[in-house]
Amino acid sequence: MNKCLSDKQVLLFLMLWDTTHFILDFFLNFLSASMRLKRNGSYTLNRKSKGKPNGKKPVPEEKKLYLEPEYTKSRITDFEFKELVMLPREIDLNEWLASNTTTFFHHINLQYSTISEFCTGESCQTMAVCNTQYYWYDERGKKIKCTAPQYVDFVMSSVQKLVTDEDVFPTKYGKEFPNSFESLVKKICKYLFHVLAHIYSSHFKETLALELHGHLNTLYIHFILFIREFNLVDPKETTIMDDLTEVLCSSSGSSGSSNGSGNGSGGSGSGSSSSSSAGAQNHVKER
Numbered sequence: 663m664n665k666c667l668s669d670k671q672v673l674l675f676l677m678l679w680d681t682t683h684f685i686l687d688f689f690l691n692f693l694s695a696s697m698r699l700k701r702n703g704s705y706t707l708n709r710k711s712k713g714k715p716n717g718k719k720p721v722p723e724e725k726k727l728y729l730e731p732e733y734t735k736s737r738i739t740d741f742e743f744k745e746l747v748m749l750p751r752e753i754d755l756n757e758w759l760a761s762n763t764t765t766f767f768h769h770i771n772l773q774y775s776t777i778s779e780f781c782t783g784e785s786c787q788t789m790a791v792c793n794t795q796y797y798w799y800d801e802r803g804k805k806i807k808c809t810a811p812q813y814v815d816f817v818m819s820s821v822q823k824l825v826t827d828e829d830v831f832p833t834k835y836g837k838e839f840p841n842s843f844e845s846l847v848k849k850i851c852k853y854l855f856h857v858l859a860h861i862y863s864s865h866f867k868e869t870l871a872l873e874l875h876g877h878l879n880t881l882y883i884h885f886i887l888f889i890r891e892f893n894l895v896d897p898k899e900t901t902i903m904d905d906l907t908e909v910l911c912s913s914s915g916s917s918g919s920s921n922g923s924g925n926g927s928g929g930s931g932s933g934s935s936s937s938s939s940a941g942a943q944n945h946v947k948e949r
């Protein structure tokens with residue numbers, strides 16, 4: 663696992679630097695946007711309710727603002743993410759997956775936090791992405807009806823537990839990754855995708871008002887190229903956002919091809935909290 667420690671240390675340092683830079687840049691933009699909003703005073707965000715839970719009538723397809731060319735062009739960097747996500751030589755695959763997954767968790771959590779005050783039980787009565795609803799499943803596999811903020815909270819608290827669990831994401835020298843590691847990473851990525859997709863489908867207006875759409879697009883491209891590179895999420899799961907992926911990733915040095923077909927339907931996951939490390943491994947279940 664540690665054949666080339668010095669190379670690895672350099673690489674991890676570079677990744678850390680990149681992450682820190684990204685987060686600082688993100689916060690500076692967010693702060694300046696917030697200050698602008700306060701100064702202008704008259705700014706109000708539309709908190710219109712979305713479709714009702716279990717509504718029988720299909721919600722008519724709204725125009726997708728996030729597909730407008732003037733917004734899809736926006737990025738914070740033109741970095742060649744396709745190269746950035748590739749496994750570097752001499753780096754252990756699991757180490758690479760662990761490091762990237764943890765970083766994406768923090769970035770997506772941060773991105774969601776910028777609009778979380780608008781993602782309420784009232785505005786988002788279900789975890790909706792376009793016309794699809796996702797449900798959470800508890801540890802016993804029982805379907806839980808929840809609002810979007812509750813769903814995101816389930817996702818973030820489950821992932822937080824996993825990435826800080828030394829038995830699942832080991833950080834100490836000589837400690838091995840569990841056999842279930844890759845499948846857990848896949849499940850984490852699936853739920854993080856749901857959160858990103860929800861931000862686009864339900865909170866793009868707010869993201870635009872905060873002028874954080876460039877960050878969102880950049881994060882999305884980086885994340886999609888990463889999960890593609892290692893086949894971490896079933897293409898059927900991401901079909902729901904293929905129109906966006908096509909536009910963003912095709913202009914980003916990737917093929918942008920849409921794999922798979924069919925409509926994603928209710929996602930699932932499991933449960934909130936059991937405390938032992940063995941329980942933590944079962945936090946996120948296959949639907």
Ligand SMILES: [Zn+2]
Pocket residue numbers: 780781782785786810811860864865
């Ligand atoms: Zn929401």
